[in-house]
Amino acid sequence: MLRCRHLVVALALAGGLFALPVFADSGKPTPSSQELLAKSSAAEWRQPDLNNLLVMQLSTGRVLIELAPDFAPLHAANIRTLVREHYFDGLAIERVQDNFVTQWGDPNGNDGGDPSKIRSLGKASHTVAPEFTLPINPKRPWTALPDGDVYAPEVGFSEGFPAARDPVSGQEWLTHCYGMVGVGRDNGPETGSGSELYAVIGQAPRRLDRNLAVVGRVLEGMPLLSGLPRGPAPMGFYTQPGQRTTIQSVRLAADLPTAQRPAVEVLRTDSATFTALIEAKRNRRDAFYVTPAGKVDLCSIDVPMRATKVTGSTKP
């Protein structure tokens, strides 16, 4: 049924990164993401620092998270401590709230668990100074987006992460886009330790920006976090142990045997290919699109990742 097969192609283009190439009958079609990535140079890709790469092994598969220590150094350090103490091993995904977040940590600290069995944070700190914004550092790469933003004066990408800037206050911050990872906390701004983490699984809840520490991004495995049954209790908490997905282990890639380190690389967000991807998404001209948007919002841009055959090395 050609109608539906064409639908597949058309929506592949609409969907983004791994589109089948389709050419309009006339005019110059927008290059597909696949075409742009195929022409990228090796230098436009980077291997994540293995000290910033979390490997979370769920009962359902592997999730890779890249930490952003340049934006939240204290939180990243505390999370590394928790990980090295195997804090997360045997804990679980405890909450999936539709169009909001998936949260993981110690179910005994939340509804349905046994508070007497709460896991100790060990050498990690129970509180961390807020890192909700930080001064703009002109030395950090900044790929500005041209179309504005509802929430912030300037938005763009820095070191692989979506971010916002306010030139008046001189501050910048990572933004709550799909797949970004944040640190749950209590009312006190310093009460987030990194022992409870969440990933955004819906429309970007940008109202959380500057109110929580955003510590990284899910590079691989989002479907394992987003494609879960929503929890039946308020805010999507699961009520029975059997509903929770178990975290078998979380390790820093740097601590894994060489053969087990994830071999992945991420497109540099200060590369020409990334800029071309943004432009292709802004103005899609092909056989399907009637009206190119002419614009793109920050959280609609994916940062491509790919598997490599080369295992990464740890920075000294």
Added chain:
Amino acid sequence: MLRCRHLVVALALAGGLFALPVFADSGKPTPSSQELLAKSSAAEWRQPDLNNLLVMQLSTGRVLIELAPDFAPLHAANIRTLVREHYFDGLAIERVQDNFVTQWGDPNGNDGGDPSKIRSLGKASHTVAPEFTLPINPKRPWTALPDGDVYAPEVGFSEGFPAARDPVSGQEWLTHCYGMVGVGRDNGPETGSGSELYAVIGQAPRRLDRNLAVVGRVLEGMPLLSGLPRGPAPMGFYTQPGQRTTIQSVRLAADLPTAQRPAVEVLRTDSATFTALIEAKRNRRDAFYVTPAGKVDLCSIDVPMRATKVTGSTKP
């Protein structure tokens, strides 16, 4: 563990509609959605026209979709014809693409099916004139949002749906926000019949606006569409029949026996309470928030729905 219990409350506020009330120690806290809704008047709620209310019974539960015939009358009419011919009964959710859409229809029209078994559209049309935008009608209610938009000159709500307007072209259109339902099509703008429908399950793909017919919104049951395993094939298509969720039936509420009609009502988007909800979301002041956003984007606003004990009546 109070830390985590407080987190529950804090994130409930962050999350939106069904928050537990929390009051700051000093100052005037922002009323919670729960409080605002509790004070709403009966006149601020409306029962969806039962001729616009689709009841999709999945093997996993019920999904309610409100059609928007004022914005896509021809598509809505063709969908009603398909539904009344029981076109969808026995078909399936055939595709779930992470951070994009869940699509349902005839799997035999797509990868993995048997094209010789494609279901006939019966009396419904195979093609429908494009209804991607329509002239602004000053008689339609319009609740404008104050904070701008990346994609459109004006955004707001009309008759319960998120929408955008361009005063220069004089056109308006429904927007691809979370939970909105659109009509899949081939490259030809007229090739969407309504036999393939999709719902947005991730960051709003606003680049689709004005390129596809948006025909309604999921009122109830989004988790049954969003909380599914993502399909393994390109674009999230399932490859095996066992992976698909079966559509047992789709009916117009008006065609159901009175006792089976969904008893639900939706907050009017031209009501004072809806405006108050928007303002509360823009500027959240409570014990948790350090920095109220001061802004809100179109697709971060939910339109509340609630169950009633009164069964709706069909408009003549």
